Amino acid sequence: MNTLILYDSKFGNTKQIAEAIGGSLNPQDHIEICHVNGVNPNQLKGVEFLIVGSPTQKFKPTKAIVDFINGIPANGLNGIKVAAFDTRISIKDVNSRLLNLFVKIFGFAAEPMAKLLKRKGGNLVVPPAGFIVTDTEGPLKDGELERVSAWIKS
Numbered sequence: 315m316n317t318l319i320l321y322d323s324k325f326g327n328t329k330q331i332a333e334a335i336g337g338s339l340n341p342q343d344h345i346e347i348c349h350v351n352g353v354n355p356n357q358l359k360g361v362e363f364l365i366v367g368s369p370t371q372k373f374k375p376t377k378a379i380v381d382f383i384n385g386i387p388a389n390g391l392n393g394i395k396v397a398a399f400d401t402r403i404s405i406k407d408v409n410s411r412l413l414n415l416f417v418k419i420f421g422f423a424a425e426p427m428a429k430l431l432k433r434k435g436g437n438l439v440v441p442p443a444g445f446i447v448t449d450t451e452g453p454l455k456d457g458e459l460e461r462v463s464a465w466i467k468s
């Protein structure tokens with residue numbers, strides 16, 4: 315399968331998840347792992363599986379990721395498998411009631427990315443997933459890289 319794993323990453327944690335996904339897919343697939351900068355929607359030609367990842371920033375995916383998905387023509391993902399993941403800070407680790415409330419209301423990046431991908435015609439093949447960082451700059455929480463393979467194959 316021709317697979318594109320597209321990610322944004324400020325501190326490298328989302329990139330690490332993207333690479334772990336790449337490593338857990340069938341080695342016979344054609345897999346490209348690309349930072350969102352420098353990729354444009356024309357490069358989706360021939361892609362059969364598009365996996366998009368973003369750090370959660372202000373409860374959302376980054377602007378670069380949203381701009382990329384919005385730049386895909388209407389129905390441009392028809393017949394294409396899609397998946398979305400983010401990195402995020404665990405609500406359990408946030409000691410602020412107000413922030414906890416905001417998180418409950420506004421959520422994280424993966425779900426809105428999945429919605430946008432589906433709106434372009436994509437066939438969501440796994441539920442949106444979040445991978446936990448222990449602090450803003452990381453590192454990823456122990457065990458998160460190991461969860462990747464089970465998720466993408468779920």
Ligand SMILES: Cc1cc2nc3c(=O)[nH]c(=O)nc-3n(C[C@H](O)[C@H](O)[C@H](O)COP(=O)(O)O)c2cc1C
Pocket residue numbers: 322323324325326327328329368369370371372373374401402403404422447449450451452
């Ligand atoms: C400006 C900014 C806003 C952030 N907002 C959130 C947030 O709303 N929810 C959350 O869980 N984490 C938030 N974080 C933490 C990021 O999710 C974390 O930095 C990211 O997962 C690290 O991934 P990266 O190394 O790929 O950039 C924020 C981080 C930054 C820098």
